Amino acid sequence: MSVAASRLDEPLGKVLGMRTAGGLGRLGLETVEDLLRHYPRRYGSPGEMTEIGRLVPGEHVTVMAQVRTAQVRTMRSRGGAMLEAVVTDGRDTLQLTFFAKRAGVLRMHESKLVPGRAGLFTGTVGEYRGRRQLTHPDYIIVGVDAADQDEAMLEASRPIPIYPAAASVPTWRIGRSVRTVLDPLVEEDVPDPVPEEIRKERGLPTLLEALRAVHVPDDPEDWRRGRDRMRFEEALVLQTALARRRAAREALAAVPRPRAGGRLVDALDARLPFPLTGSQREVGATIAQDLAAATPMLRLLQGDVGAGKTVVALRAMLQVVDAGGQAALLAPTEVLAAQHLRTLEQLLGPLGHGGMLGGADTATRVALLTGSQGSKARRVALAEAASGAAGIVVGTHALLSEGVQFADLGLVVVDEQHRFGVEQRDALRARGAHPPHMLVMTATPIPRTVAMTVFGDLETSLLTEKPAHRAEIATHVVPADNEAWLARAWARVREEVDQGRRVYVVCPRIDADDAPEEADALAGAPESDAGGALELDDGAGEAPKAPLASVSETAVMLGERPELAGVRIGVMHGRLAPESKDAAMAAFASGEAPVLVSTTVIEVGVDVPDATMMVVLDAERFGISQLHQLRGRVGRGSLPSVCLLVSRAEEGTVGKERLDALAATTDGFELAEKDLELRREGDVLGAAQSGGRNSLRLLRVVRDAALIDEARAVARRIVDADPELHEAPALAAAIDSWLGEDREEFLERG
Ligand code: ADP
Ligand code: MG
Numbered sequence: 001m002s003v004a005a006s007r008l009d010e011p012l013g014k015v016l017g018m019r020t021a022g023g024l025g026r027l028g029l030e031t032v033e034d035l036l037r038h039y040p041r042r043y044g045s046p047g048e049m050t051e052i053g054r055l056v057p058g059e060h061v062t063v064m065a066q067v068r069t070a071q072v073r074t075m076r077s078r079g080g081a082m083l084e085a086v087v088t089d090g091r092d093t094l095q096l097t098f099f100a101k102r103a104g105v106l107r108m109h110e111s112k113l114v115p116g117r118a119g120l121f122t123g124t125v126g127e128y129r130g131r132r133q134l135t136h137p138d139y140i141i142v143g144v145d146a147a148d149q150d151e152a153m154l155e156a157s158r159p160i161p162i163y164p165a166a167a168s169v170p171t172w173r174i175g176r177s178v179r180t181v182l183d184p185l186v187e188e189d190v191p192d193p194v195p196e197e198i199r200k201e202r203g204l205p206t207l208l209e210a211l212r213a214v215h216v217p218d219d220p221e222d223w224r225r226g227r228d229r230m231r232f233e234e235a236l237v238l239q240t241a242l243a244r245r246r247a248a249r250e251a252l253a254a255v256p257r258p259r260a261g262g263r264l265v266d267a268l269d270a271r272l273p274f275p276l277t278g279s280q281r282e283v284g285a286t287i288a289q290d291l292a293a294a295t296p297m298l299r300l301l302q303g304d305v306g307a308g309k310t311v312v313a314l315r316a317m318l319q320v321v322d323a324g325g326q327a328a329l330l331a332p333t334e335v336l337a338a339q340h341l342r343t344l345e346q347l348l349g350p351l352g353h354g355g356m357l358g359g360a361d362t363a364t365r366v367a368l369l370t371g372s373q374g375s376k377a378r379r380v381a382l383a384e385a386a387s388g389a390a391g392i393v394v395g396t397h398a399l400l401s402e403g404v405q406f407a408d409l410g411l412v413v414v415d416e417q418h419r420f421g422v423e424q425r426d427a428l429r430a431r432g433a434h435p436p437h438m439l440v441m442t443a444t445p446i447p448r449t450v451a452m453t454v455f456g457d458l459e460t461s462l463l464t465e466k467p468a469h470r471a472e473i474a475t476h477v478v479p480a481d482n483e484a485w486l487a488r489a490w491a492r493v494r495e496e497v498d499q500g501r502r503v504y505v506v507c508p509r510i511d512a513d514d515a516p517e518e519a520d521a522l523a524g525a526p527e528s529d530a531g532g533a534l535e536l537d538d539g540a541g542e543a544p545k546a547p548l549a550s551v552s553e554t555a556v557m558l559g560e561r562p563e564l565a566g567v568r569i570g571v572m573h574g575r576l577a578p579e580s581k582d583a584a585m586a587a588f589a590s591g592e593a594p595v596l597v598s599t600t601v602i603e604v605g606v607d608v609p610d611a612t613m614m615v616v617l618d619a620e621r622f623g624i625s626q627l628h629q630l631r632g633r634v635g636r637g638s639l640p641s642v643c644l645l646v647s648r649a650e651e652g653t654v655g656k657e658r659l660d661a662l663a664a665t666t667d668g669f670e671l672a673e674k675d676l677e678l679r680r681e682g683d684v685l686g687a688a689q690s691g692g693r694n695s696l697r698l699l700r701v702v703r704d705a706a707l708i709d710e711a712r713a714v715a716r717r718i719v720d721a722d723p724e725l726h727e728a729p730a731l732a733a734a735i736d737s738w739l740g741e742d743r744e745e746f747l748e749r750g
Contacts, residue, residue, distance in 0.1 A: 008033035040161035052092035070113040095133035120156040191730035235711030257323035258292035264318040279465035297437035303463030321391035325410025364391030549617035572598035609637035619645035620655035
């Protein structure tokens with residue numbers, strides 16, 4: 001760290017004593033800063049000041065009273081211990097009750113609730129054997145927790161911070177520890193990552209002020225102000241880290257590969273069997289420009305499956321070949337690499353037959369390098385890569401780490417893998433004096449907000465248009481308990497069949513007694529706790545669990561439906577033997593068994609152009625992206641198609657909202673945004689965001705998109721003016737501590 005060791009770095013043991021520090025350690029809190037950054041999860045409201053005589057059960061109140069008695073007892077019947085205290089306001093009495101597993105835990109209360117002492121007691125009024133009582137009240141004892149009665153009143157009127165706690169460390173003890181470390185701090189102790197100039201510009205409190213506001217708020221307005229500043233700080237730290245990375249990359253010199261000449265690109269365009277879509281042209285022009293620059297391109301190209309990314313990549317690769325360089329195309333698996341080779345060769349035709357009989361005179365060659373190929377083929381490919389005879393080399397990531405030599409590698413295209421790690425990038429940099437340009441392609445929709453947060457240092461392009469004329473898919477949500485609608489749905493299935501078309505019926509399970517093994521984990525899994533958040537989200541409100549439709553039961557049920565009399569029904573699931581699977585698919589494709597009841601095994605790779613209808617049972621059990629993929633099995637031909645989502649999800653639940661989103665659009669990116677919105681925040685960035693020391697605590701990529709955008713602009717300004725952050729040492733230090741070892745990889749994705 002470039003900042004002199006500050007009080008924030010002090011170990012908690014030194015400040016709070018080993019015992020308390022030990023408990024906090026179990027929450028992962030080691031230093032003063034850790035504890036101060038352990039923000040309240042939410043705030044309890046202070047109770048209304050009331051006289052004891054007027055207490056009404058169920059009300060949340062605060063009473064000013066004097067302790068009359070306090071006693072710890074062990075409970076023979078229930079085990080454990082309790083502390084009973086009686087307090088009085090001079091006229092009436094009120095009982096306070098605390099329970100604990102061991103009497104020792106209650107001694108702290110006993111030592112403070114000394115008869116004769118006065119205090120403020122806050123809690124919800126309960127009744128026990130006809131007497132009013134407060135169970136586990138919060139309290140402030142005058143002379144102990146507050147200097148005098150006025151201070152006690154002030155304390156009692158504050159919102160009560162409620163911390164993410166553990167059984168061993170209750171929230172009140174965390175609160176007390178926070179006060180112990182926070183109260184003595186002065187501005188000089190708390191270096192602020194947000195530079196003063198930016199703070200003034202945005203009217204933000206200092207870090208110390210914000211910490212006070214968050215931990216010891218006078219009123220709700222106070223903690224909101226503190227929280228907003230913390231959010232901005234998080235966004236700024238992250239975006240500054242990304243801006244520096246970007247600046248560092250831009251400082252590297254790449255070899256410009258301008259479009260000049262463009263013989264292969266033009267020849268390819270001339271022989272393409274289809275016109276490029278507007279989207280492909282636009283993105284192509286942007287990439288062409290990037291490649292012509294002397295700074296290395298790092299661009300993420302997103303486009304739904306079938307958007308036509310391969311052609312865009314090929315045109316970029318040919319531009320580099322035209323300019324005298326080579327390109328590598330990396331696929332996630334060997335099978336896909338081999339498939340790419342075939343596709344490229346087909347698109348190139350004679351343009352890919354360089355040096356061969358019948359090859360065009362401008363032609364280049366495409367080489368394939370995989371781990372499983374024979375040693376002779378491999379030797380040839382290696383030689384072609386090293387000599388430059390192969391303008392394009394296709395392979396898996398291993399291609400970069402295996403010390404494959406290129407004559408002049410100018411562009412690396414990474415297909416379908418947006419997790420392109422540090423090692424790979426380092427391997428690339430180590431390849432030569434000049435890092436190659438890089439194009440990363442993905443069909444997994446990464447919403448803009450996430451791309452900005454996680455991939456803030458790379459440029460993104462989107463292929464919005466789909467090339468082939470795709471048929472419309474109408475999607476409807478059908479309530480599972482509406483027999484009339486269901487009958488109509490099965491009648492519709494019959495109509496499709498009678499017109500010679502095919503229908504999928506998708507179920508979440510195979511047999512009646514199966515777990516829903518195939519359902520998307522997102523749909524049914526318990527939501528993870530985002531931790532450290534200042535707000536509690538409401539529960540997702542999933543539909544109550546009723547028996548889920550299974551393939552075997554549904555096939556029998558459909559066989560008995562009058563609407564489907566005489567229609568052959570096939571079944572398909574992952575447990576069938578390969579021959580049975582093939583037979584089922586063949587019977588379905590040929591129309592012999594035009595209705596196929598299946599699990600989600602049909603999600604990928606199944607292509608039956610005559611399939612025009614899909615019925616998904618218990619649709620709320622599946623995640624948005626999974627349903628989107630499933631739905632992609634219909635509407636593949638030119639016939640308009642329909643998708644029915646049968647569901648028990650109640651109006652107003654997240655499950656229902658997911659289905660409504662699917663009914664509203666077939667745009668994969670829009671759906672991904674919606675998905676993100678509906679998910680609990682902790683899932684968004686995976687482990688990177690949930691818990692851990694150096695994680696995003698308050699920032700949420702969807703909710704805070706605008707804030708992240710602003711922080712990004714501010715970050716670029718800061719880095720442009722002061723790349724080494726000499727003027728902002730606390731910001732530099734925050735980045736260092738945020739970028740723990742593991743965080744580095746998180747940033748390097750892409
Ligand atoms: P993806 O983006 O999923 O990688 P592909 O590049 O594999 O998509 O393209 C899907 C199909 O669309 C391929 O058969 C490809 O030849 C075809 N295609 C690409 N661009 C166009 C276009 N402009 N017009 C018609 N078909 C196209
Ligand atoms: Mg592809």
